Amino acid sequence: xxxxxxxxxxxxxxxxxxxxxxxxxxxxxxxxxxxxxxxxxxxxxxxxxxxxxxxxxxxxxxxxxxxxxxxxxxxxxxxxxxxxxxxxxxxxxxxxxxxxxxxxxxxxxxxxxxxxxxxxxxxxxxxxxxxxxxxxxxxxxxxxxxxxxxxxxxxxxxxxxxxxxxxxxxxxxxxxxxxxxxxxxxxxxxxxxxxxxxxxxxxxxxxxxxxxxxxxxxxxxxxxxxxxxxxxxxxxxxxxxxxxxxxxxxxxxxxxxxxxxxxxxxxxxxxxxxxxxxxxxxxxxxxxxxxxxxxxxxxxxxxxxxxxxxxxxxxxxxxxxxxxxxxxxxxxxxxxxxxxxxxxxxxxxxxxxxxxxxxxxxxxxxxxxxxxxxxxxxxxxxxxxxxxxxxxxxxxxxxxxxxxxxxxxxxxxxxxxxxxxxxxxxxxxxxxxxxxxxxxxxxxxxxxxxxxxxxxxxxxxxxxxxxxxxxxxxxxxxxxxxxxxxxxxxxxxxxxxxxxxxxxxxxx
RNA sequence: GCGGGCGUAGCUCAAUGGUAGAGCGUCAGCCUUCCAAGCUGAAUGUUGAGGGUUCGAGUCCCUUCGCCCGCUCCA
Numbered sequence: 202x203x204x205x206x207x208x209x210x211x212x213x214x215x216x217x218x219x220x221x222x223x224x225x226x227x228x229x230x231x232x233x234x235x236x237x238x239x240x241x242x243x244x245x246x247x248x249x250x251x252x253x254x255x256x257x258x259x260x261x262x263x264x265x266x267x268x269x270x271x272x273x274x275x276x277x278x279x280x281x282x283x284x285x286x287x288x289x290x291x292x293x294x295x296x297x298x299x300x301x302x303x304x305x306x307x308x309x310x311x312x313x314x315x316x317x318x319x320x321x322x323x324x325x326x327x328x329x330x331x332x333x334x335x336x337x338x339x340x341x342x343x344x345x346x347x348x349x350x351x352x353x354x355x356x357x358x359x360x361x362x363x364x365x366x367x368x369x370x371x372x373x374x375x376x377x378x379x380x381x382x383x384x385x386x387x388x389x390x391x392x393x394x395x396x397x398x399x400x401x402x403x404x405x406x407x408x409x410x411x412x413x414x415x416x417x418x419x420x421x422x423x424x425x426x427x428x429x430x431x432x433x434x435x436x437x438x439x440x441x442x443x444x445x446x447x448x449x450x451x452x453x454x455x456x457x458x459x460x461x462x463x464x465x466x467x468x469x470x471x472x473x474x475x476x477x478x479x480x481x482x483x484x485x486x487x488x489x490x491x492x493x494x495x496x497x498x499x500x501x502x503x504x505x506x507x508x509x510x511x512x513x514x515x516x517x518x519x520x521x522x523x524x525x526x527x528x529x530x531x532x533x534x535x536x537x538x539x540x541x542x543x544x545x546x547x548x549x550x551x552x553x554x555x556x557x558x559x560x561x562x563x564x565x566x567x568x569x570x571x572x573x574x575x576x577x578x579x580x581x582x583x584x585x586x587x588x589x590x591x592x593x594x595x596x597x598x599x600x601x602x603x604x605x606x607x608x609x610x611x612x613x614x615x616x617x618x619x620x621x622x623x624x625x626x627x628x629x630x631x632x633x634x635x636x637x638x639x640x641x642x643x644x645x646x647x648x649x650x651x652x653x654x655x656x657x658x659x660x661x662x663x664x665x666x667x668x669x670x671x672x673x674x675x676x677x678x679x680x681x682x683x684x685x686x687x688x689x690x691x692x693x694x695x696x697x698x699x700x701x702x703x704x705x706x707x708x709x
Numbered sequence: 710g711c712g713g714g715c716g717u718a719g720c721u722c723a724a725u726g727g728u729a730g731a732g733c734g735u736c737a738g739c740c741u742u743c744c745a746a747g748c749u750g751a752a753u754g755u756u757g758a759g760g761g762u763u764c765g766a767g768u769c770c771c772u773u774c775g776c777c778c779g780c781u782c783c784a
Contacts, residue, residue, distance in 0.1 A: 231757095450782090651736095
């Protein structure tokens with residue numbers, strides 16, 4: 202499937218995920234719950250392999266920097282629930298606790314209760330002009346547009362104002378936004394509170410309200426000072442974290458692609474402002490190659506820089522944002538985001554310094570300079586990565602018994618090898634048990650003596666197990682086994698005592 | 710959030726308003742020397758859930774939950 206267009210529907214993949222224990226709907230026996238999914242045994246193994254690979258390659262054995270030496274990255278595991286003021290500083294509360302109105306044309310967003318409307322008394326059919334209440338300039342602009350529309354000047358007594366939230370849908374359709382000349386560009390007021398709320402403690406009140414984190418990044422910024430003080434790190438360095446995040450998405454959709462509970466793998470790379478661009482390029486390159494190293498190599502993966510008009514609030518200046526995207530069956534022929542590498546400037550640390558009144562600057566001894574570091578953030582979706590691996594692996598093959606196999610890269614396959622006695626007698630199960638015990642010390646290996654060999658191979662195809670080692674009647678005498686390759690169904694014979702070496706060479 | 714479609718066994722699907730089934734899978738036994746083989750048998754359903762119409766509802770109506778598609782949205 203690698204490098205080709207997907208030729209299957211998402212339904213088929215979802216069906217296999219259920220059938221073979223990769224992913225189940227959450228709370229299924231109660232009818233499910235929108236936006237939540239459970240990982241079955243094989244899905245958990247796959248996700249854990251992806252997670253562990255990331256942690257190994259980014260934290261335990263980080264990449265080599267431009268100077269040829271390993272860069273410095275430390276791990277962190279911060280709490281899902283933090284002091285609510287964290288989310289005020291980060292900008293997540295504010296835009297999200299109040300009904301908001303978007304302008305489709307200018308992409309501006311306004312608090313609905315901050316907008317008022319200007320019209321002519323007794324004239325319901327004309328256009329209505331929105332302005333920011335309390336802002337004289339905005340009001341003057343609205344009045345000017347209104348006068349231009351009716352082609353005459355107006356007395357104050359003719360004017361009628363009301364709150365935007367009092368408008369009907371029909372009225373909103375003829376309303377001109379504060380920063381535009383065309384009517385009907387404003388959306389209806391909507392709650393954008395994408396954060397899940399809960400209450401810490403027994404008393405359920407405003408004072409005890411807390412939020413589940415909508416991103417893991419803030420936990421890293423909160424601990425920047427602690428890490429600098431305790432870990433003898435020097436800028437540039439990174440802090441990495443893997444964990445769950447929660448967003449109360451309006452429309453969860455596309456299997457686990459947009460769910461309300463998901464996992465992220467994030468690095469916040471702290472560096473001097475002057476070196477930010479250089480490190481941005483470095484991380485774009487490192488992260489692109491990493492996804493390729495786990496099997497996402499073909500036309501289905503895309504690396505691209507964001508257009509300026511789609512940048513997040515924290516990334517409008519600087520190097521911009523680089524996306525690593527995957528062509529999922531449901532986005533085809535388009536792409537969906539797997540990871541974003543963003544230059545966040547020093548927005549977050551600066552904001553937390555302001556809000557917390559705690560110094561979050563860094564003193565650079567060699568430069569003899571105190572500054573708030575800039576941040577390059579490679580933020581990857583673990584759930585989305587798992588989905589991309591599933592999509593990439595799914596390979597229909599009408600010529601084989603299972604009709605489909607999962608072509609996982611051997612290093613991240615949930616089952617990396619199977620050991621089968623050809624039949625359950627003549628000493629074959631005993632040899633299989635010995636080989637299985639040897640291999641499972643290092644790899645994820647299963648063994649199975651039941652039913653026909655074909656049926657067992659077929660099961661392994663759907664589970665995505667790359668290698669099956671079969672003990673037959675000759676093994677006892679020639680000390681050799683048959684290796685059956687998942688992708689080609691080809692077989693070869695290798696020495697029993699070379700199986701571990703075979704696995705080490707291909708799986709790692 | 711809006712509009713449309715769908716929901717029957719683990720999966721894929723049947724069943725004029727009239728006794729809920731098949732294939733595959735799963736499991737057990739026998740057999741079996743390289744690709745879901747063969748034989749025998751078994752388990753599994755409040756037909757997503759809850760109401761209503763009817764002598765009788767998987768089927769018709771209402772509500773709700775979930776999934777898919779198209780808009781909208783995705784800081």
